[in-house]
Amino acid sequence: MPKITYVAHDGVETVVDVAQDDTVMRGAVLNGIKGIVAQCGGGASCGTCHVYVDPENTKPLSQMHQVEDELLYFTACERKENSRLSCQIPVTEEQDGLVVHMPEKQL
Template sequence: MIKITYVEHNGREHVVDVPRGATIMEGARDNGIPGIEADCGGACSCATCHVYVDPSWVGKLPPKEAMENDMLDFAFEPDPVRSRLTCQIRVNDGLEGLVLRMPEKQV
């Protein structure tokens, strides 16, 4: 299990264990983290699992693929560097301690 910190827009932190191989979105959904709606269930066909990656982690994640980048256009206040869709990132040992911040709302 890999510890991931999800930070709600109001600052409330949730540190949870997420299994290797799961997506960050699945980790949020399975642990009842508020702020990750995941309406499409992980198909990268919405932007309701949008988060802002902590600046210290941006360069440690795999790059965005074109589909994710396109879907982020529909996210609430996307940041060109820090915004990611949690359904597109698989948990691995290198993500131990990852910190993600939720936007004010999902659209």
């Protein structure tokens, strides 16, 4: 199972096994990771699963779709070049070792 590292805004890291074909958001929710609210449950309609992909990332990520791109302009914290909605990042073996950072707040 791929391991995903979630880094809270205060720097605390939590590494969890996330099933393939789940999303980074679902992995957080199923493992009680604080900092990912996921109000819409992964429907790409709320922006409360905003994360910053680690700047050193070399893992291939799915292409950002227009809906995700637009939602990222309305998140509670600043959109950056490495911003993604974690509900839109499917987990595969290639994402093993992916690191995502949570923003200060989601709402």
